[in-house]
Amino acid sequence: MTRSEDDTRDVLQETLVKVLLNADRFKENSSLYTWLYRIAVNESITFLKKRNRQMTSELDPAQHEQQDAGVGWTDREVQAVLKTAIEALPDKQRIVFNLRYFEELGYQQMSEILDTSVGSLKASYHHAVKKIENHLQTVHIS
Amino acid sequence: MKEEIRKELEEIAPKLARIQRPSETPEVENTYFHHLRIDVLNEVKAREAARIRPVRRGWWTYLSLPKKPALVMMAASLALLVVAVFWLWPTHEEPDVFAGIETDELYAYIEENIDEFELSELVEAGILSQRSLFDDVETENLENYLQEEIETLDDEELNLIL
Numbered sequence: 657m658t659r660s661e662d663d664t665r666d667v668l669q670e671t672l673v674k675v676l677l678n679a680d681r682f683k684e685n686s687s688l689y690t691w692l693y694r695i696a697v698n699e700s701i702t703f704l705k706k707r708n709r710q711m712t713s714e715l716d717p718a719q720h721e722q723q724d725a726g727v728g729w730t731d732r733e734v735q736a737v738l739k740t741a742i743e744a745l746p747d748k749q750r751i752v753f754n755l756r757y758f759e760e761l762g763y764q765q766m767s768e769i770l771d772t773s774v775g776s777l778k779a780s781y782h783h784a785v786k787k788i789e790n791h792l793q794t795v796h797i798s
Numbered sequence: 799m800k801e802e803i804r805k806e807l808e809e810i811a812p813k814l815a816r817i818q819r820p821s822e823t824p825e826v827e828n829t830y831f832h833h834l835r836i837d838v839l840n841e842v843k844a845r846e847a848a849r850i851r852p853v854r855r856g857w858w859t860y861l862s863l864p865k866k867p868a869l870v871m872m873a874a875s876l877a878l879l880v881v882a883v884f885w886l887w888p889t890h891e892e893p894d895v896f897a898g899i900e901t902d903e904l905y906a907y908i909e910e911n912i913d914e915f916e917l918s919e920l921v922e923a924g925i926l927s928q929r930s931l932f933d934d935v936e937t938e939n940l941e942n943y944l945q946e947e948i949e950t951l952d953d954e955e956l957n958l959i960l
Contacts, residue, residue: 665834677845678910679904735820757819759806760800782810 667703671696686768694769697751704747741791745784752777753784 673694682691729737742750755761755769763774770777799807799819808815899907908915944951 665830669834672834673841673845676838676842677829731818734817737812738817739820756803760803762802763813783811785807785811786812792811792813792817 663703663707667696667699670703671699674699690765690768693770697755697769701730701747702750737795738788741788744791745787749780749784749787752780753788756781757785 671692675692679693682688742753745753751770752766755766756763761769763777766772766777767774772780804815908920
C-alpha cells in the first residue's frame with residue numbers, strides 16, 4: 657500500500673503504537689483481526705496523505721515500449737509491470753485492490769475495515785482491476 | 799487464491815487472472831522485530847508521558863490574550879488606575895523636624911546656619927512670614943545687594959526681599 661519498504665516499516669510501527677495506546681477502546685463486537693486491520697489501513701491512508709506523493713494515475717505505456725512486440729516477457733518482468741500498474745492506482749483503489757487481491761478478504765470484512773459499503777467496495781475493486789487489465793493489454797502481455 | 803476471488807478476477811480481467819501473483823512479503827533483517835518491539839514500547843512510553851504531563855504555563859503566556867482584546871484593555875485600564883491612585887495618594891506626612899524646638903532656639907540656629915538653607919525652604923516652613931531674616935540688614939546694603947544680584951534672583955526671591 658505504501659509503495660516502499662521503509663514506508664511500510666514506518667506505518668507498521670505507528671500502527672503498533674496506536675494499537676497499544678488504544679487497546680482499551682477495542683470492542684469485542686468486532687474481531688481483533690478486523691480491528692487491527694482497520695488501524696493499519698487508516699494509518700496507511702494517513703501516511704499517504706501526509707506524503708502527498710501520489711503517482712500519476714495515468715499509466716505510461718512508453719515505459720514498456722521495448723516489449724511492445726509481445727515477446728520475451730519473463731515472470732519477473734510481468735510481475736514488475738503488474739506492480740507498476742498497482743502503484744499507479746489512486747490510493748483508495750489500491751488499498752481495496754490489495755485487500756482483495758493479495759489479502760483475499762471478503763467484501764463484508766473489507767467493509768468493516770474500511771467503513772465503506774460492500775457495493776462501493778465492489779465497484780472500486782472492479783474499477784481497479786479494469787485499469788490494471790487495460791495496462792497489461794497496452795503493453796501486450798497476453 | 800480463494801476460488802471465489804479467482805473466478806471474479808477471471809470474469810473481469812482474464813489477463814490479470816493468468817499472471818502469477820507477486821509476493822508482497824518484504825524481507826527484513828533478523829533483528830528487525832527485536833528492534834521494532836523496543837522502538838514501539840519506547841514510543842508508547844513517550845506518548846503516554848506526554849499525555850499525562852501537566853501543561854505548565856509561564857506568566858508571559860497570560861500577556862497574550864488576542865482572543866479577547868476587550869478583556870485585556872479593561873484589565874490594563876484597571877491596572878493603570880490602581881497605579882495612578884497609589885502614586886498620587888498622600889500616603890504619609892513629612893515628619894515635623896522642628897517639633898519640640900523652642901522658636902527662639904530655632905531662629906538662632908537658622909541665623910547661624912543661614913547658608914545651608916534655601917530661601918524656598920524657609921518660606922515653606924513659614925519662618926520668613928513671621929520674622930524676616932532681612933530685618934537686621936540696613937536698607938542701603940540691601941539695595942546694593944539687589945543691584946548686584948538682580949539678574950540671578952527669581953520673582954519669588956525678589957518678592958520675599960521687597
